[in-house]
Amino acid sequence: MTDDHRSACPINLSLEVFGDKWSLLIIRDMIFGGKRHFRELLRSQEGISSNILADRLKTLLEIGMLTKRDDPSHKQKAIYSLTEMAIALVPIMAHLGAWGRRYLPVSEELSIRAQLMEEGGPALWERFMDELRAEHLGETGAPSGPSVRQTLQAAYEEVMNRKAKERELAGAGS
Amino acid sequence: MTDDHRSACPINLSLEVFGDKWSLLIIRDMIFGGKRHFRELLRSQEGISSNILADRLKTLLEIGMLTKRDDPSHKQKAIYSLTEMAIALVPIMAHLGAWGRRYLPVSEELSIRAQLMEEGGPALWERFMDELRAEHLGETGAPSGPSVRQTLQAAYEEVMNRKAKERELAGAGS
DNA sequence: AACACTGATTGTATTTTGAAAGCAGTTGCA
DNA sequence: TGCAACTGCTTTCAAAATACAATCAGTGTT
Numbered sequence: 001m002t003d004d005h006r007s008a009c010p011i012n013l014s015l016e017v018f019g020d021k022w023s024l025l026i027i028r029d030m031i032f033g034g035k036r037h038f039r040e041l042l043r044s045q046e047g048i049s050s051n052i053l054a055d056r057l058k059t060l061l062e063i064g065m066l067t068k069r070d071d072p073s074h075k076q077k078a079i080y081s082l083t084e085m086a087i088a089l090v091p092i093m094a095h096l097g098a099w100g101r102r103y104l105p106v107s108e109e110l111s112i113r114a115q116l117m118e119e120g121g122p123a124l125w126e127r128f129m130d131e132l133r134a135e136h137l138g139e140t141g142a143p144s145g146p147s148v149r150q151t152l153q154a155a156y157e158e159v160m161n162r163k164a165k166e167r168e169l170a171g172a173g174s
Numbered sequence: 175m176t177d178d179h180r181s182a183c184p185i186n187l188s189l190e191v192f193g194d195k196w197s198l199l200i201i202r203d204m205i206f207g208g209k210r211h212f213r214e215l216l217r218s219q220e221g222i223s224s225n226i227l228a229d230r231l232k233t234l235l236e237i238g239m240l241t242k243r244d245d246p247s248h249k250q251k252a253i254y255s256l257t258e259m260a261i262a263l264v265p266i267m268a269h270l271g272a273w274g275r276r277y278l279p280v281s282e283e284l285s286i287r288a289q290l291m292e293e294g295g296p297a298l299w300e301r302f303m304d305e306l307r308a309e310h311l312g313e314t315g316a317p318s319g320p321s322v323r324q325t326l327q328a329a330y331e332e333v334m335n336r337k338a339k340e341r342e343l344a345g346a347g348s
Numbered sequence: 349a350a351c352a353c354t355g356a357t358t359g360t361a362t363t364t365t366g367a368a369a370g371c372a373g374t375t376g377c378a
Numbered sequence: 379t380g381c382a383a384c385t386g387c388t389t390t391c392a393a394a395a396t397a398c399a400a401t402c403a404g405t406g407t408t
Contacts, residue, residue, distance in 0.1 A: 006220040008281035010274030010288045011202050011267060017278070021193045021365095028185050038386050046180040049366055054387055064277075076374055076385040085277045092269045093185060099266060100184030103238075103259045104191070107182035114184045194395090212355045223397055228356055250354040250405055 017063055022048055023056050027065070027086055028093060031132065032113060034149055036079050037071075045110070060086075081136040090129050094118065109159040113152040124148060191237055196222055196230050201239070201260055202267060205306065206287060208323055210253050211245075219284070234260075255310040264303050268292065283333040287326040298322060 006012055018024045029035045029044055041053055057080065060066045065086040071077035097114030100106055106114075117124065128148040133139045146154075180186055192198045203209045203218055215227055222230075231254065234240045239260040245251030271288030274280055280288075291298065302322040307313045320328075 005279070007284065008279065009202075009219055009284040010271045010278065010280045012199060012220055013278040013280060014270045014274040015195055015198055019193065019195045019198070021189055024189055024193070025186060028183075039384075042386095045183055046186055047367095049368080050387065051389085052366060055365090057386095071385095074374075074385070076372095078386065088273060088276070092266065092273060095266045095269055096188045097184045099262060100186075100188040102262070104184065104187040105179070105182065106184045106187060110181065110183040196396095213353080216355095223399095224356065225358085225398090226396065229395095231355095245354095248354070248405075250356095250403095252355065 017065070020056075022052055023060060024089075024093075024096075026053070026056055026060065027082070027089060030066075030080065030082055030086075031090065031093065031128075032149065032152065034135075036081070037077060038080075041080075082132060084133070084137065087129050087132045087136070090125050090132070091122070094125055109156060109163060112155045112159050116152055116155055120148075191239070194230075196226055197234060198263075198267075198270075200227070200230055200234065201256070201263060204240075204254065204256055204260075205264065205267065205302075206323065206326065208309075210255070211251060212254075215254075256306060258307070258311065261303050261306045261310065264299050264306070265296070268299055283330060283337060286329050286333050290326055290329055294322075 005016060018027070025044060025046060025048070026041055029041055033040075035041050038053065038057070041057075042048065042050060057066065057068075061068055063085075064083055067081045067083060068078050069081070071079050094114070094117040097111070098118040101111045101114045101118070127143055130141075130143055131147050131149070134141070134143075179190060192201070199218060199220060199222070200215055203215055207214075209215050212227065212231070215231075216222065216224060231240065231242075235242055237259075238257055241255045241257060242252050243255070245253050268288070268291040271285070272292040275285045275288045275292070291302075301317055304315075304317055305321050305323065308315070308317075
């Protein structure tokens with residue numbers, strides 16, 4: 001255990017955990033992208049390199065944000081799961097997304113999920129967290145109907161399709 | 175302007191702004207500590223060094239999270255102010271504090287503020303943000319009564335006094 | 349005149365980060 | 379039985395970030 005902290009302030013300690021450019025993106029991809037394997041996480045929007053990913057996964061395991069187990073279908077595959085500690089970040093993700101959407105140069109397709117999370121509010125976040133608990137902690141009683149992740153993903157793809165169609169039209173007109 | 179971003183995802187862009195160990199602590203000290211001057215910010219709990227502080231202040235100014243003006247009382251003093259963009263981080267600070275308090279080894283005295291922010295909920299956050307707007311943006315209509323920051327600070331000092339008394343008693347008993 | 353304080357800057361050592369390439373074992377397919 | 383593709387990860391090495399101490403020129407105080 002490394003308990004040589006700069007201070008015992010909760011905000012400082014939180015920053016010591018994910019106050020870097022990558023840790024929270026890994027959690028994001030697991031939460032919103034449903035990624036569970038090393039190679040899946042390697043294909044992030046931002047292009048994380050494998051040594052950094054390996055290092056962050058190791059740290060997140062040590063901290064207790066993730067757990068790791070073997071994939072029965074493949075002797076070399078590992079399955080990473082979120083712990084309650086990581087699932088509890090969903091509201092922070094939602095706030096971060098909302099803040100970024102308001103003040104930073106986001107793209108429409110990559111911020112549609114943030115918009116829906118913001119509009120859905122705490123009720124949606126709780127539902128999403130329940131789904132994640134069912135998926136990652138093996139808890140029973142997963143909410144019925146289309147999952148929050150699927151709904152967000154569908155909205156993302158809809159924007160992408162619309163944009164592709166718009167580009168097509170613009171191309172034909174030129 | 176440096177708009178060579180890794181991706182236009184709102185969470186990623188947010189991390190590009192304060193995805194480091196210091197930026198958010200500076201904002202924290204300005205919000206909760208009421209610090210406005212370089213030397214005040216230099217005396218952080220965590221001991222930031224002056225070159226790092228200067229660098230982060232510069233970056234935060236460029237991004238638009240802070241503004242800087244001369245202090246009329248001293249020709250060499252500069253006063254840093256939060257912008258709306260930074261004040262809008264109050265809810266994120268509250269969530270971060272709550273999360274850290276739940277999952278990380280915080281101390282009682284440094285987490286009492288986070289506890290009160292959590293208990294106060296969005297209504298308290300809004301009041302705090304209004305106070306910060308009055309203080310930093312020069313808006314009128316500052317809420318009356320003891321300020322949120324003073325209330326938090328008083329609670330912190332109360333814990334400190336109680337702990338000092340406890341140490342005294344323990345010392346006398348040994 | 350002496351001295352502490354102002355927001356920084358400079359110089360240097362150490363640590364962290366990160367891209368590219370490589371690795372040993374596994375799997376699926378021909 | 380090859381063999382290519384895939385598995386999680388490690389190695390290498392350069393570059394960037396950070397820490398730490400000393401320093402600076404102007405300002406205010408005594």
